[in-house]
Amino acid sequence: MSSTTLAYRLGEPDNECRYPVIIGEDMVIGRAFRWHRNWIVQDSTGEHTLGRPPKGTKGEDMAAANLLKQYAAGLITATRLVATGTEKEARPYGPAPLLHPRMPETPRNLEGARKARAGLAEHLWAPLGGFPGADNPWLLACEMPGCDWFGPRYWSHLRGRNNEPPSAHRHPGCIGEDLVRALIPAYQK
Secondary structure, eight states, rough: OOOTTTOOOOOOOOOOOEEEEEETTTTEEEEEEEEETTEEEEEEEEEEEOOOOOTOOOOOHHHHHHHHHHHOOOOOOOOEEGGGOOOOEEEOOOOSBBTTSSSSSHHHOOOOOOOHHHHHHHHTTTSSBOOOOOOSEEEEEETTTTTOOEEEEHHHHOOSSTTOOOOOOTTSSSSSSSHHHHHOOOGOO
């Protein structure tokens, strides 16, 4: 079996934006995700960092090609999609740690996490997981009145630019940009 003959598709991402790589109808050969510009795959043998994709190549395509090659060589096994844990996950409850488990506990990371949390509180977001850095998905909950949405967002998109608040568009189905601006004092400065 050649990896070039295997067709694949990416499934829906989990709460940390890890995409299952699916072959056939429902067989998952691994998960692919980006962490600090590098692409990582998780398969039946563990987790492997692939680095950055070559120019002109999408990271998810590079990661899927790696998994297909490993699978075709018989080095990894597949599991059924329902057994992967990538279905819509429940909202976590309880206090979130300050840092994501992948983030080293350095003074710079701790300072960045505290600053990000203060910014989230100001804009009515609640962290459901630890701070992953500005350019990694962070599981957050919208705290707008009557809204129960939660999902991944990037701190780099939420912190605003040039001393301006971030976009008032939060996520599909939120209460609307005008109400967001009315409820958050940062938009009224």
